[in-house]
Amino acid sequence: MTATPPRPGAGRNASPYLYGTEHVAVAEVLASGHYGHTSVVEEFEDGVARLLDVPDAIAVSSGTAALHLALLVAGVTAGQEVVVPSLTFCATIQAILHAGARPRFAEVNPDTLCMDAPAVLDALTDTTAAVLPVLYGGRAVDLSSLDGLLAERGITVVEDAAHAFGSHQGPKRVGATGRLTCFSFGPIKNLTCGQGGAIIPRTREEAYRLRHLRLLGVVESASQRAASTAYQVTEPGAFRYQMSAINAAIGSTQLAHFATAESVRRHLWRTYRTALSGIPGVALVDVDVDHCVPHLAVVRVPDRDGVWRFMREQGVAVGVHYPPNHTQHAFKAWHRPLPVTERLGGEIMTLPFHQHLTGDDIRYVASTLQLALDATGVHR
Numbered sequence: 001m002t003a004t005p006p007r008p009g010a011g012r013n014a015s016p017y018l019y020g021t022e023h024v025a026v027a028e029v030l031a032s033g034h035y036g037h038t039s040v041v042e043e044f045e046d047g048v049a050r051l052l053d054v055p056d057a058i059a060v061s062s063g064t065a066a067l068h069l070a071l072l073v074a075g076v077t078a079g080q081e082v083v084v085p086s087l088t089f090c091a092t093i094q095a096i097l098h099a100g101a102r103p104r105f106a107e108v109n110p111d112t113l114c115m116d117a118p119a120v121l122d123a124l125t126d127t128t129a130a131v132l133p134v135l136y137g138g139r140a141v142d143l144s145s146l147d148g149l150l151a152e153r154g155i156t157v158v159e160d161a162a163h164a165f166g167s168h169q170g171p172k173r174v175g176a177t178g179r180l181t182c183f184s185f186g187p188i189k190n191l192t193c194g195q196g197g198a199i200i201p202r203t204r205e206e207a208y209r210l211r212h213l214r215l216l217g218v219v220e221s222a223s224q225r226a227a228s229t230a231y232q233v234t235e236p237g238a239f240r241y242q243m244s245a246i247n248a249a250i251g252s253t254q255l256a257h258f259a260t261a262e263s264v265r266r267h268l269w270r271t272y273r274t275a276l277s278g279i280p281g282v283a284l285v286d287v288d289v290d291h292c293v294p295h296l297a298v299v300r301v302p303d304r305d306g307v308w309r310f311m312r313e314q315g316v317a318v319g320v321h322y323p324p325n326h327t328q329h330a331f332k333a334w335h336r337p338l339p340v341t342e343r344l345g346g347e348i349m350t351l352p353f354h355q356h357l358t359g360d361d362i363r364y365v366a367s368t369l370q371l372a373l374d375a376t377g378v379h380r
């Protein structure tokens, strides 16, 4: 028995949302003939900084690039460890490895899927250089109770806020709490540039170095270079990580509509909460919706693989964010047993979540989930 015919919104797990004028902004950049780092990128950086209420933001080509550069300016070097939850996108781990460091995998709190202070304490070692909380689903992670201890040991907190653009920690937006913070503006994020990312620096010196590191170490702007016979390179081994003006133009259009993203995403998450509330055995992972711009709606369910298969057959695009990284073959050198994360890895299931969803889509997802649980017999 199926609930009702499949609904298009439920057939996509995630999806970019455009507000209608992005193509005009992109066409203007294309017509200008300047696609690299231009004033269009600087305008986007200013817009991000204004929204977050921070002095500066450095746009880069991806969230992964943002994490890599943030770890470098935090002073993380070869042989050191970075404490990181295993339950994150593999990009977080690859960025640590790009910096030459080792991931020290940590547990997460099963209610939030975020690393909390006890999990960090359990994972610290003599070689810890940084702690990298992942703001899973958009939820802010407050590690301020550890500030004294981490500062004493010279450990920097770098936030992976790929999911959390616009979320709040207390009265401030994520990024404005004094942490070195990294955002992703990939296709399906709360705000998309098509591809892109940003770093919120803690100091002017950090901002200065980040600006050089993202652009091959070159000091002069494109227009200064065009008007001169020479340019200077400030450091060896810098990267081509700048954001293209094409991507920045998309981002600035999206920024102008960000209030819509905030309210729609909160409303959709709350609609899920209501729709799922009567289903026994289903735990909706809490994102602290009143302070969050949700990026994901994730449930923990028994017999996840059976439920996942049933829902896919009914046209509901469920997903898994994420298979734990400490059990990935690529990262086996840094494996350590994490029983909570291993259990969660078999329970978590991501429901369709994007701004094209309707209330009826969400109710269809919820009723299909109920049917899936009945069909797999997990209540019996």
Ligand SMILES: Cc1ncc(COP(=O)(O)O)c(C=O)c1O
Binding pocket: 062, 063, 064, 065, 088, 089, 091, 092, 134, 160, 162, 163, 184, 185, 186, 196, 197
């Ligand atoms: C938690 C997390 N960290 C980092 C990234 C990397 O961001 P990007 O895809 O922009 O490189 C992502 C992207 O999905 C992510 O979900």
